[in-house]
Amino acid sequence: MPSILKLDAHRRTPTNGTPVSTVRPASGHPAVQVEDLGKDFRHPWTRRVKTAVDTISFEVPEGQTFGLLGPNGAGKTTTLRMLLGLVPPTRGDARLLGRPAGTPESRQDVGFLPENPYFYDHLTALEFLEYSGELAGMSGKAARSQAAELVERVGLGSAARTRMRKYSKGMLQRAGLAHALMGRPRLLFLDEPMTGLDPIGRREVSDLIRELRRDGVTVVFSSHILHDVETLCDRVAILRAGRLLALGTLEQLLADGQGGAEMVIAPRGSLALPPEFVGATIEPAGPRTRIVLAEGGRASALVAWLVGQGHEIVTLSRERRSLEDLFMDMFQDAHEVGGDPERAAGEPVAAREAGR
Amino acid sequence: MNAILAVARGTFREAVRDRVLVLVLGFGAVVLAMSRLLAPIALGEGPRITVDLGLSALGLVGIAIVVLVGTQLVHKEIERRTIHVVLSRPVSRSEYLVGKWAGLTATMAVAVFGMGAMLAAIGTWVLGPSIVGPIVQAAFMIACANAILAALAVLFSSLSTPVLSVAYTLGLYATGYWTNDLRIFARQLPGLSGEVLNVMSYVLPNLDVFNLRSQVAYGEGASVLHLALGIGYAGAYVAAALALAVVAFERRELK
Numbered sequence: 001m002p003s004i005l006k007l008d009a010h011r012r013t014p015t016n017g018t019p020v021s022t023v024r025p026a027s028g029h030p031a032v033q034v035e036d037l038g039k040d041f042r043h044p045w046t047r048r049v050k051t052a053v054d055t056i057s058f059e060v061p062e063g064q065t066f067g068l069l070g071p072n073g074a075g076k077t078t079t080l081r082m083l084l085g086l087v088p089p090t091r092g093d094a095r096l097l098g099r100p101a102g103t104p105e106s107r108q109d110v111g112f113l114p115e116n117p118y119f120y121d122h123l124t125a126l127e128f129l130e131y132s133g134e135l136a137g138m139s140g141k142a143a144r145s146q147a148a149e150l151v152e153r154v155g156l157g158s159a160a161r162t163r164m165r166k167y168s169k170g171m172l173q174r175a176g177l178a179h180a181l182m183g184r185p186r187l188l189f190l191d192e193p194m195t196g197l198d199p200i201g202r203r204e205v206s207d208l209i210r211e212l213r214r215d216g217v218t219v220v221f222s223s224h225i226l227h228d229v230e231t232l233c234d235r236v237a238i239l240r241a242g243r244l245l246a247l248g249t250l251e252q253l254l255a256d257g258q259g260g261a262e263m264v265i266a267p268r269g270s271l272a273l274p275p276e277f278v279g280a281t282i283e284p285a286g287p288r289t290r291i292v293l294a295e296g297g298r299a300s301a302l303v304a305w306l307v308g309q310g311h312e313i314v315t316l317s318r319e320r321r322s323l324e325d326l327f328m329d330m331f332q333d334a335h336e337v338g339g340d341p342e343r344a345a346g347e348p349v350a351a352r353e354a355g356r
Numbered sequence: 357m358n359a360i361l362a363v364a365r366g367t368f369r370e371a372v373r374d375r376v377l378v379l380v381l382g383f384g385a386v387v388l389a390m391s392r393l394l395a396p397i398a399l400g401e402g403p404r405i406t407v408d409l410g411l412s413a414l415g416l417v418g419i420a421i422v423v424l425v426g427t428q429l430v431h432k433e434i435e436r437r438t439i440h441v442v443l444s445r446p447v448s449r450s451e452y453l454v455g456k457w458a459g460l461t462a463t464m465a466v467a468v469f470g471m472g473a474m475l476a477a478i479g480t481w482v483l484g485p486s487i488v489g490p491i492v493q494a495a496f497m498i499a500c501a502n503a504i505l506a507a508l509a510v511l512f513s514s515l516s517t518p519v520l521s522v523a524y525t526l527g528l529y530a531t532g533y534w535t536n537d538l539r540i541f542a543r544q545l546p547g548l549s550g551e552v553l554n555v556m557s558y559v560l561p562n563l564d565v566f567n568l569r570s571q572v573a574y575g576e577g578a579s580v581l582h583l584a585l586g587i588g589y590a591g592a593y594v595a596a597a598l599a600l601a602v603v604a605f606e607r608r609e610l611k
Contacts, residue, residue: 041609084444086610104359104446112444118436120366122373131369134362135445179441189444 029098031187031218032060032083037092038242039078052078053242055092060220060235062097062186065213067229068222069323070239071331076222077115079239080189084112097187108137111185115192115222117176121165125156125175128164129182136183143182150178155204169196177205188212190221194228206232230323238330245330253326260319261299262292266312277302288314359451360458363442367459371425377467380420384471387413392478403482408573410475411494414468415569418502419529421464426509427521429456430605439610450602457510457598464506465499472498483575490577494568497578500590501566505529507597508561514605532563561593 039053053075060066068076081087083094085102094101097109119128126147133143151160154174159167164175173196180188193209194202209219209232223229229236236253238246246253265271267289273280280302281292293299303313371377391409395402430453433439442452472495479487508528512521531538535557542553565586568578578586 041611081440081610084440086440086443088607088609104448104451107444107446110444112440114437114440114444117441118438119441120370120438122370123366127369131362131366132441132445134365135359135442135447137358137446183445 029062029095030059031062031064031097032058032066032220033093033095034058034079034083035093037079037082037089037094039075039082039087040090051242053082053239054244056237056239056242056244057092058237058244058247060218062218063213063216064234065209065219065221065232067233067236068220068239069224069226069229069236069327070222071224073241074239075242076239077191078242080112080191080220080222084110084189109183109186111180111183111188113173113176113180113188113190113193116169116195117172117179119164119172119175119179122163124161124163125151125167125178126160128175129178132179132182136185138183146182146184147178150181153181154178170198170201173197174201177208185217187218188220190219192223193221194223194225202228226322226324226327236323238327240331246326250323254323260292260294261302261316262290262319263299263303263306263316264288264290264314265306266314268310268312271311273302274305277305359445359447360455363447363452363455364458364462366442367429367456368462371421371459371463372466374425376424377421377463380417380424381467381471383420384413384417384467385474387416388471388474388478392482395482403479404573406482407475407479407487407491408569410478411491411498411569411572414471414475414495415498415501417471418464418468418498419505419526421467422460422502422505422509423522423525423529425463426460426506427513427525428518429460429510430513431516431518431521434610437610443610449605453510453514453601453605454598457507457594460506460510461499461503464502468495468499468502471495487572487575490568490572490575493577493583494572497566497568497583497586500586501532501561501563504561504563504590504593504597505532507594507601511597511601511604514601514608528561529563532561533567534564535560535562536564562589565589 035057036055037053037057038051038055040049040051042049056075056079068079070076078087082089083096083101084107088102096106099106099108120131123131126144129147129150130140130143133146134140136143138146148160151157154177156171156174156178159171164172167175173193177190177193180190190209193205197205206228209221212219213234219232221232230250233250235249236247237244238253264285265288271282271289273282273291277293277298279294283290283292291302293302299316299318303316306313388410391406391413394409395406430439433442439452443449447455472491475495476488476491479491505525505528509521509525512524516524538553538560539557542550542557544550545553571578
């Protein structure tokens with residue numbers, strides 16, 4: 001499998017071709033503004049209404065990498081399609097780069113990689129990218145030049161003149177990424193960008209997203225692969241059954257007194273902790289002593305007290321909750337309380353949201 | 357305008373590589389060849405039969421392209437979600453539909469004029485060079501008639517399934533050559549049914565306007581006024597059909 005980005009092992013920056021995007025000043029508007037957006041689908045025969053996305057609100061400042069996280073059917077793809085005007089919203093408003101979403105103008109600086117992309121059978125990747133560039137408003141010459149650059153960039157150089165009906169799923173995904181990058185967009189929507197890629201391809205896409213962030217491109221991507229979201233995103237929105245369960249930076253979502261702390265000390269004399277650290281467990285560990293705090297947030301205070309008493313801190317480690325822990329807790333709770341995600345979330349999204 | 361041209365170019369490029377087009381053109385070539393083979397049994401009317409059958413072949417090729425390519429044009433893009441590729445760009449739905457129609461019409465026109473050139477060569481051989489002008493006029497009018505049907509195919513394709521779109525388009529193609537008779541029949545009918553049929557005869561496309569087969573077979577062309585009215589009628593009908601398609605397509609869910 002050809003590589004998407006040929007990276008310098010030390011610099012971790014692309015070494016071939018020109019950048020996929022250029023650093024651009026922020027417009028002053030949030031890249032994405034979503035206010036009380038929702039979508040109901042009505043069955044054409046029974047007229048029964050199914051809510052795909054309940055009323056959700058969030059903002060993505062320019063230059064951020066934002067992850068829409070949730071299981072299948074959570075409403076991630078519908079949210080992206082509403083923002084792009086492919087599906088008209090039932091309620092609410094959205095703006096892309098300050099322009100009302102759904103209008104052609106709002107998509108002027110926007111790139112999109114659809115989920116499980118399927119392109120034109122009879123076109124080659126080069127022709128498809130030229131077409132994509134022309135649709136983005138580029139001249140034929142500029143589109144041809146950028147298409148040639150991007151097929152190399154995404155590792156499709158050797159298959160650039162092969163009709164896409166002969167492409168594997170991974171190759172289509174790469175062609176889709178190149179399509180999304182045509183026209184050097186300021187805002188990129190990637191719907192499940194890692195789907196169909198092997199581990200090397202996934203790594204390369206991750207590196208590409210990091211490169212785009214360095215260039216100031218706002219990336220909004222949906223995924224149910226928690227590791228990708230955890231390693232790439234500045235902020236995350238967690239959706240379930242069309243509702244926003246949580247929104248914030250990873251630090252905010254994974255903090256909240258979650259996770260404990262463990263320290264090993266070389267005690268000087270006897271050790272008796274003051275009452276504010278009641279609940280901490282103290283165990284001998286050879287010549288040393290291990291102290292385990294259930295609430296990691298009080299670790300700093302304990303360290304200060306121990307040092308003040310003349311004890312030597314040998315090691316200190318904080319248990320950090322992973323996104324997977326949060327995700328599993330959130331969705332396990334949802335099952336336990338009868339599938340009501342709002343109750344499962346414990347508190348309203350507004351209260352959980354931070355960092356806007 | 358650039359977006360329309362881009363969509364039209366993409367549609368054209370996709371259509372000309374479709375194997376269906378090769379089959380349709382092959383079929384047209386066979387009918388053209390047959391028009392010469394039938395000449396010896398035409399009791400002295402061989403050259404005229406050749407032109408008449410040849411122009412029929414042009415019309416059939418045109419409608420075959422419109423039906424086989426056009427009726428699934430938008431529906432296929434929605435099913436395969438390739439439409440997301442286009443409409444996630446700064447392209448409006450109206451530009452998309454007009455571009456699709458333009459690409460389909462260009463494909464059909466290239467095929468019709470290509471075969472028209474072959475027929476003109478055959479016609480020159482059997483009737484002399486004076487037949488070229490009328491054949492070009494007839495080919496142009498066939499293209500105009502099929503441009504109307506292409507707009508209707510895009511309308512049906514953006515709203516319905518390919519099977520229904522084929523049925524609707526072929527239905528309008530068939531009735532389109534009988535609207536004058538329908539109007540005469542409506543006048544014979546009393547009351548509301550006559551009125552309804554009369555209105556229908558004006559709403560349905562009058563494709564007979566574009567039929568120059570008989571006169572061209574006798575070496576006669578159409579008047580400038582006839583051609584101008586034909587172009588005007590085709591333009592107005594295409595605009596109306598596409599406007600209807602845009603209105604219906606504007607709020608369509610592209611899931």
